Amino acid sequence: MRFDLIVRNAALPDGRRGLDIGCAGGRIVAVERGLAAEAGQEVDASGHLVSPPFVDVHFHMDATLSLGRPRMNVSGTLLEGIALWGELKPLQTVEEIAERALRYCDLAVSQGLLAIRSHVDVCDDALKGVEALVQVRRQVTGYIDLQLVAFPQDGLYRSPTAEANLLRALDMGVDVVGGIPHFERTMADGAASVRRLCEIAAGRGLMVDMHCDETDDPLSRHVESLAHETQRLGLQGRVAGSHLTSMHSMDNYYVSKLIPLMAEAGLHAIPNPPINIMLQGRHDTYPKRRGLTRVRELRDAGLNVAFGQDCVMDPWYSLGGADMLDVAHMGLHVGQLSSRADMGWCLEAVTGNPAKVMGLQGYGLAPGCNADMVLLQARDPVEAIRLRATRLAVIRRGKVIAETPARVARLVLEGRPATVDPATYAPVAEG
Ligand code: FE2
Numbered sequence: 001m002r003f004d005l006i007v008r009n010a011a012l013p014d015g016r017r018g019l020d021i022g023c024a025g026g027r028i029v030a031v032e033r034g035l036a037a038e039a040g041q042e043v044d045a046s047g048h049l050v051s052p053p054f055v056d057v058h059f060h061m062d063a064t065l066s067l068g069r070p071r072m073n074v075s076g077t078l079l080e081g082i083a084l085w086g087e088l089k090p091l092q093t094v095e096e097i098a099e100r101a102l103r104y105c106d107l108a109v110s111q112g113l114l115a116i117r118s119h120v121d122v123c124d125d126a127l128k129g130v131e132a133l134v135q136v137r138r139q140v141t142g143y144i145d146l147q148l149v150a151f152p153q154d155g156l157y158r159s160p161t162a163e164a165n166l167l168r169a170l171d172m173g174v175d176v177v178g179g180i181p182h183f184e185r186t187m188a189d190g191a192a193s194v195r196r197l198c199e200i201a202a203g204r205g206l207m208v209d210m211h212c213d214e215t216d217d218p219l220s221r222h223v224e225s226l227a228h229e230t231q232r233l234g235l236q237g238r239v240a241g242s243h244l245t246s247m248h249s250m251d252n253y254y255v256s257k258l259i260p261l262m263a264e265a266g267l268h269a270i271p272n273p274p275i276n277i278m279l280q281g282r283h284d285t286y287p288k289r290r291g292l293t294r295v296r297e298l299r300d301a302g303l304n305v306a307f308g309q310d311c312v313m314d315p316w317y318s319l320g321g322a323d324m325l326d327v328a329h330m331g332l333h334v335g336q337l338s339s340r341a342d343m344g345w346c347l348e349a350v351t352g353n354p355a356k357v358m359g360l361q362g363y364g365l366a367p368g369c370n371a372d373m374v375l376l377q378a379r380d381p382v383e384a385i386r387l388r389a390t391r392l393a394v395i396r397r398g399k400v401i402a403e404t405p406a407r408v409a410r411l412v413l414e415g416r417p418a419t420v421d422p423a424t425y426a427p428v429a430e431g
Contacts, residue, residue, distance in 0.1 A: 001022075002038050003037055003038070004025070004039060004040050004068070004398045005398045006039040007020065007023075007045050007375065007395070008043070008290050009046060009047055009333070010050040011045070011049045013049065013095075013380075015288060020035035023371035026370065027369065029365050029367055030251070031085070031370060036407070038081060040402070043400065045375055047333045049253060049376045050373050050376070051373065051374050052352065052355070052363060052373060053360065053394070054112050054164035054350050055118075055324070055350065056113055056115070056308055056327075057270055057308050057338075057354035057357045058117060058119070058242050058272050058308025059119070059308065059311075061101045061104060061133055062097055062118070062129035062132065063121075064100060065100040065104055066313070067313040070084075070091060073318065076318070078317075081317075085153075085315045092128065093128065094128045095132075096129050101136045102140070102256045105144050106256055106313065107322045109144065109402050110391065110404065111321070111394075114143065114145065115144065115355065115359055116357060117149060117357070118148055118355075119132060121263075122150050122166045122169045123152055123154040127165060127172070130148075133146075134148070134173050141252065142396075143396050148175050148176065149177070150176070150177055150178050151179075152166055152168055152178065153180065154183070154428050155180060155184045155185070155193070157184050157185070158198065166197075166200075167200070168184050176206060177197050177198075177204075177211070178206070178208075179197045179210035180224040181193045181210070182217075182246070190222050190353065194212075194225040198226075198233055199229075199233065201238070206238075208230075209240040209242055210241060210242060212241040212244055214246065215245060216246065216283065223262065226239065226265075230267060235265075240268035241262075241268070243276065245276055247294050248290060248293055249276055252420070256298040257299070262301070263303055269295075269298045269303050270305075270307075270354075271308070272310035273292060273334050274309065274311075274317070274320065274330045276293075277291065292332055295331065305385045307346070307349040309324065325384055325385055326388050327345040328347060329388060343382045352364065360379070375394075377406050377422075406421075
């Protein structure tokens with residue numbers, strides 16, 4: 001058999017090493033040692049790690065790369081970020097949103113990030129963000145799986161036109177129903193919004209992904225409502241709770257009831273480590289709460305937990321760069337996931353786990369899966385996270401679509417090795 005592409009001598013995230021990955025017709029056909037076959041193209045992995053592509057299951061593509069428009073967030077706080085977004089929304093055009101989103105997608109491809117779930121604000125009666133991102137989803141379909149969430153940023157009931165706009169957005173082809181119950185005027189309105197939005201999703205056969213209890217309020221109870229509505233409407237496996245930061249502050253006894261309810265409902269949990277550690281605990285003096293949800297406890301109870309990125313260079317967050325290894329690095333630290341097994345799991349939290357949330361078909365490195373993968377300048381998952389490793393090659397459907405040269409440092413010290421590999425700190429033979 002002749003292959004379109006063979007990646008030789010790869011290490012896989014599960015610890016297997018020295019494998020060749022043969023691809024044909026856009027799919028992985030063989031994963032074995034010493035694959036005796038010819039290919040249109042060969043990539044020498046040289047023992048480096050090949051991972052399935054990165055997946056970012058929580059992002060805001062309608063706001064990304066808008067940093068500085070119309071002005072900077074001087075204080076760096078959530079409140080000024082929200083005010084800034086309110087200033088920017090009426091100013092921006094469909095073309096501008098689409099142009100920024102496409103630029104971001106290019107950045108994502110360079111980082112091996114080939115699947116993104118983006119919330120899109122529907123509290124703009126012109127639905128400019130929806131129009132732009134539906135168009136972008138079509139334009140990037142060859143290289144990024146882009147899923148859109150109708151997100152009533154200003155509150156389903158707090159914003160008078162939010163529900164009508166959300167329904168229009170779904171009619172325009174937005175994939176997932178979003179929400180923000182903790183932002184409604186009362187706890188009762190929040191619970192009612194969860195109920196209404198889950199009913200809309202059930203009626204249309206859609207998935208749900210809500211910003212749920214992104215607060216430090218230990219008495220916020222919208223996660224419970226989300227688990228209940230999921231179970232009541234038979235939406236198990238199709239509903240995700242994003243952020244869930246109130247769970248950090250909740251009473252342990254209550255959590256011992258809540259997590260089994262979430263597990264029973266088959267909820268997916270999506271913490272966003274860089275944003276949560278930056279924005280939560282702002283009303284605290286010391287000790288200051290971290291605000292990240294209970295990652296280990298949710299995972300150990302059988303929930304699917306995926307790390308999201310949330311923001312890159314927008315009104316809320318000036319940093320970030322489509323680097324899901326950076327997100328895993330932050331999640332590992334803030335969640336104190338420092339055992340060898342836990343560190344390896346952090347790579348799954350930005351690859352296979354978010355793929356499950358999105359329901360991606362053909363995802364993975366087994367024969368039969370899509371021939372999508374990333375060659376990293378690292379030998380294993382822990383090293384990949386430690387280094388936020390260089391993406392040596394990004395492959396989609398059996399074709400190399402992005403390459404970055406290996407990172408090496410060239411020293412000019414007299415009588416000493418001249419080149420250093422940042423992964424091993426070993427001298428590199430000049431050649
Ligand atoms: Fe978000």
